[in-house]
Amino acid sequence: MSHPFQSQQLQFYMTRPAPCPYLDGLQERKVFAHLDPLAGPGMHDAMIRAGFRRSQNVVYRPACEGCDACISARVLAGRFEPSRSQRRTWRRNRDLRVEEKPAEATREQFQLLKRYLDHRHPGGGMTEMTFGDYAAMTEEVWARTRVFEYRLPDENGQRGRLIAAALSDWMSDGISMVYSYFDPDLPARSLGGFMIQHHIEMTRRRGLPHVYLGYWVPGSPKMRYKQDYQPLELLRPGGWAEIDENEFSGET
Numbered sequence: 001m002s003h004p005f006q007s008q009q010l011q012f013y014m015t016r017p018a019p020c021p022y023l024d025g026l027q028e029r030k031v032f033a034h035l036d037p038l039a040g041p042g043m044h045d046a047m048i049r050a051g052f053r054r055s056q057n058v059v060y061r062p063a064c065e066g067c068d069a070c071i072s073a074r075v076l077a078g079r080f081e082p083s084r085s086q087r088r089t090w091r092r093n094r095d096l097r098v099e100e101k102p103a104e105a106t107r108e109q110f111q112l113l114k115r116y117l118d119h120r121h122p123g124g125g126m127t128e129m130t131f132g133d134y135a136a137m138t139e140e141v142w143a144r145t146r147v148f149e150y151r152l153p154d155e156n157g158q159r160g161r162l163i164a165a166a167l168s169d170w171m172s173d174g175i176s177m178v179y180s181y182f183d184p185d186l187p188a189r190s191l192g193g194f195m196i197q198h199h200i201e202m203t204r205r206r207g208l209p210h211v212y213l214g215y216w217v218p219g220s221p222k223m224r225y226k227q228d229y230q231p232l233e234l235l236r237p238g239g240w241a242e243i244d245e246n247e248f249s250g251e252t
Helices: 041-049 084-092 107-120 131-139 191-205 221-228
Strands: 005-007 010-014 030-034 053-055 058-062 071-076 097-102 144-151 162-171 174-182 210-216 232-236 239-242
Touching: 041 053, 041 058, 041 162, 053 174, 084 191, 107 131, 107 162, 107 174, 144 191, 162 191, 174 191, 191 210, 191 221, 210 221, 210 232
Parallel strands: 174 210
Antiparallel strands: 005 010, 010 030, 030 058, 053 058, 071 210, 071 232, 097 144, 144 162, 162 174, 232 239
């Protein structure tokens, strides 16, 4: 890693080049910094609004040589209007029980995460995660982090099996979805999309404007789903700006 450079309370570092997980044949680098717990939640919020993402107590963003494909994206929650298919997804999952919980790792969450990773991301770096790693990912944070659990009711309509979960950070202007995972054996429920819609609804009920979805990457099939949540703002060199759906016309 290179020598750090200073920016107020944070020291920034650069990672070594590594294969890009989104665009074949490219290399990625990230600039990152450790969050100081004494800086308070305002620092976290400012960094997310500036295009960074959080992992444990580290904030990072792409800093790739010759490529700026990764673009921070956030949904304007108050103006979101679900499509016909998104309304169907919402109706399919009306039976789920949703619990907002403190950021505490459980074995049940970890087992679901492992099944998700083994099915959706086989061979990826996270597949070797231990429960200790998952606990660190969930609990060693200074942000206003919550775990949202989505459960099927049992035969008596009570709290039942965990089928999806989202690790998310409440912010002063909305919520940032850090990581979500779900039961891979229930594809008809479209649980990933349902969790995004649920976060939009929670944000709207609190009177907050934004749901931060991380990076949209033109040309990456893995990131295409984010453009289905309109209206969407992208972080450009001149700041956050709403985009027209026509910008996505070349995406597949």
